[in-house]
Amino acid sequence: MDELKAYIQKVSDATNETLEWILPPDTLYPASIHSLMRYSSFAGGKRLRPCLVIAAYEACGGEFNNPKILKIAAAIEMFHTFSLIHDDLPCMDDDDFRRGKPTAHKAYSEALAVLGGDALCIMAFEVLASIERVDIIAEIAAALGTGGMLGGQVVDIESEGKKVDRATVEYIHNNKTAALIRASVIAGALLANAPPDALEKLSSYGNNVGLAFQVVDDILDEESTTEALGKNVGSDRDKGKATFPSIVGMEESKRYAQELIENAWKDIEFLGEKNKILKDLAEYIRIRIS
Amino acid sequence: MDELKAYIQKVSDATNETLEWILPPDTLYPASIHSLMRYSSFAGGKRLRPCLVIAAYEACGGEFNNPKILKIAAAIEMFHTFSLIHDDLPCMDDDDFRRGKPTAHKAYSEALAVLGGDALCIMAFEVLASIERVDIIAEIAAALGTGGMLGGQVVDIESEGKKVDRATVEYIHNNKTAALIRASVIAGALLANAPPDALEKLSSYGNNVGLAFQVVDDILDEESTTEALGKNVGSDRDKGKATFPSIVGMEESKRYAQELIENAWKDIEFLGEKNKILKDLAEYIRIRIS
Numbered sequence: 001m002d003e004l005k006a007y008i009q010k011v012s013d014a015t016n017e018t019l020e021w022i023l024p025p026d027t028l029y030p031a032s033i034h035s036l037m038r039y040s041s042f043a044g045g046k047r048l049r050p051c052l053v054i055a056a057y058e059a060c061g062g063e064f065n066n067p068k069i070l071k072i073a074a075a076i077e078m079f080h081t082f083s084l085i086h087d088d089l090p091c092m093d094d095d096d097f098r099r100g101k102p103t104a105h106k107a108y109s110e111a112l113a114v115l116g117g118d119a120l121c122i123m124a125f126e127v128l129a130s131i132e133r134v135d136i137i138a139e140i141a142a143a144l145g146t147g148g149m150l151g152g153q154v155v156d157i158e159s160e161g162k163k164v165d166r167a168t169v170e171y172i173h174n175n176k177t178a179a180l181i182r183a184s185v186i187a188g189a190l191l192a193n194a195p196p197d198a199l200e201k202l203s204s205y206g207n208n209v210g211l212a213f214q215v216v217d218d219i220l221d222e223e224s225t226t227e228a229l230g231k232n233v234g235s236d237r238d239k240g241k242a243t244f245p246s247i248v249g250m251e252e253s254k255r256y257a258q259e260l261i262e263n264a265w266k267d268i269e270f271l272g273e274k275n276k277i278l279k280d281l282a283e284y285i286r287i288r289i290s
Numbered sequence: 291m292d293e294l295k296a297y298i299q300k301v302s303d304a305t306n307e308t309l310e311w312i313l314p315p316d317t318l319y320p321a322s323i324h325s326l327m328r329y330s331s332f333a334g335g336k337r338l339r340p341c342l343v344i345a346a347y348e349a350c351g352g353e354f355n356n357p358k359i360l361k362i363a364a365a366i367e368m369f370h371t372f373s374l375i376h377d378d379l380p381c382m383d384d385d386d387f388r389r390g391k392p393t394a395h396k397a398y399s400e401a402l403a404v405l406g407g408d409a410l411c412i413m414a415f416e417v418l419a420s421i422e423r424v425d426i427i428a429e430i431a432a433a434l435g436t437g438g439m440l441g442g443q444v445v446d447i448e449s450e451g452k453k454v455d456r457a458t459v460e461y462i463h464n465n466k467t468a469a470l471i472r473a474s475v476i477a478g479a480l481l482a483n484a485p486p487d488a489l490e491k492l493s494s495y496g497n498n499v500g501l502a503f504q505v506v507d508d509i510l511d512e513e514s515t516t517e518a519l520g521k522n523v524g525s526d527r528d529k530g531k532a533t534f535p536s537i538v539g540m541e542e543s544k545r546y547a548q549e550l551i552e553n554a555w556k557d558i559e560f561l562g563e564k565n566k567i568l569k570d571l572a573e574y575i576r577i578r579i580s
Contacts, residue, residue: 032444118440122411126431130424130428138419146413150405151319151320
């Protein structure tokens with residue numbers, strides 16, 4: 001895993017550098033919103049999605065230092081940050097802390113958090129437009145919309161405090177979390193001009209990894225420490241959130257996460273030795289709970 | 291003006307038809323967000339921006355029934371609706387009514403209003419991607435971001451209840467309102483492949499018309515009736531909003547609106563007889579206060 005950790009560090013550094021020049025300086029008028037955009041963008045995210053964008057691109061023949069793939073990686077992270085800022089709002093999950101720091105609406109204001117989230121989303125589309133690939137814009141927009149991330153978020157909010165079935169939790173996780181993770185993989189593959197059969201297999205890989213990521217997140221929410229999580233342990237349960245462990249139990253959740261990772265590995269066998277980083281990234285998600 | 295009214299009706303019908311098939315049915319799961327998106331999209335907007343998109347396109351040689359220009363017109367209206375939904379939120383302008391109907395967060399919920407606004411914005415980019423013109427996406431995204439609409443919205447919120455100068459109100463109006471109106475004109479001209487000098491003049495026309503529109507809106511907020519406005523007369527003043535009449539007086543506001551419209555007319559003289567609808571649209575904005 002040392003090689004993977006070095007890779008994650010390299011992607012994280014490159015993503016941060018790219019975000020650094022994309023995001024307006026926090027002195028630019030109106031300063032408050034630019035300051036918020038930077039505050040939330042540099043709040044200590046692990047940059048998992050940029051890793052998947054770039055690893056898929058490289059696995060399909062692309063080269064790390066292409067400015068276009070770094071822009072896509074940064075844009076995906078901006079979309080992710082936008083979704084977190086809006087998720088944390090009082091009218092949504094009402095979270096005061098994320099990764100141990102005050103959430104955007106606590107550090108600034110609710111109005112600025114709504115507008116700052118909007119601004120990150122819109123600016124990310126502007127960044128994608130500069131790459132001149134409408135297929136990548138269409139893919140990501142579909143993953144973010146009501147047939148993806150936002151649809152999952154709606155059902156997540158509407159399921160709070162209710163007894164839901166396994167299919168509903170799978171719907172929430174597949175859409176709220178896995179859709180953008182899957183689109184990250186596909187965006188990298190599209191920029192590398194991967195053929196249709198490769199896109200199909202990578203799409204399945206992205207789904208499996210994305211769903212596994214959220215199932216593992218559910219497990220950690222129950223089993224980790226408050227310090228490690230940067231938020232209270234069991235906070236999802238306290239909110240009456242639909243989680244995997246609450247519906248199928250802890251043992252079945254762990255078995256399912258393992259199965260999803262194994263399926264993800266099978267999906268990328270076709271890449272041969274070039275699948276190493278994508279394979280290790282899937283394993284990296286799993287070992288958080290082993 | 292009869293010819294213009296027929297034109298506005300034709301554009302409004304075509305925009306509504308286009309939105310009708312773009313927007314997901316309100317029975318599609320998750321139904322609540324799709325229902326909200328339709329509720330706000332068909333809440334009785336005048337479709338001024340679609341008129342400007344299509345009139346600019348036709349003035350530059352385009353044909354009305356091109357599905358691409360109708361998609362751009364619908365997308366611009368979706369961006370506009372997204373901005374209204376978020377503007378009306380309790381943490382922003384806290385408006386319970388718009389055009390005489392309950393605002394989205396009153397008719398649904400705050401959480402759904404945040405997510406439904408997000409969804410309209412994201413889906414509008416998806417619609418634009420289908421036109422395969424990244425220059426149009428870049429133009430509109432820049433107009434919506436912190437260097438445009440969202441920047442104006444931030445300063446608008448932060449100026450509430452404060453004594454501001456004329457330059458600040460001009461900044462707010464130029465960005466919050468005029469930026470997207472200008473981008474509407476430019477998007478139409480870009481699809482018609484207008485040359486750079488035409489784009490420059492139409493950009494100035496869009497700025498002048500957009501600023502005039504908001505100055506007239508400020509005047510109407512003071513002088514119209516509650517019934518005609520669909521919201522309370524003087525509601526901007528009551529909120530301590532920075533408006534033109536509150537800073538330079540009613541007489542100067544009306545003179546300035548007239549000057550802006552005349553400048554807009556000069557901008558489009560180069561189009562010769564093809565400028566008729568764009569000219570009448572500018573006049574249409576002015577006569578609301580004459």
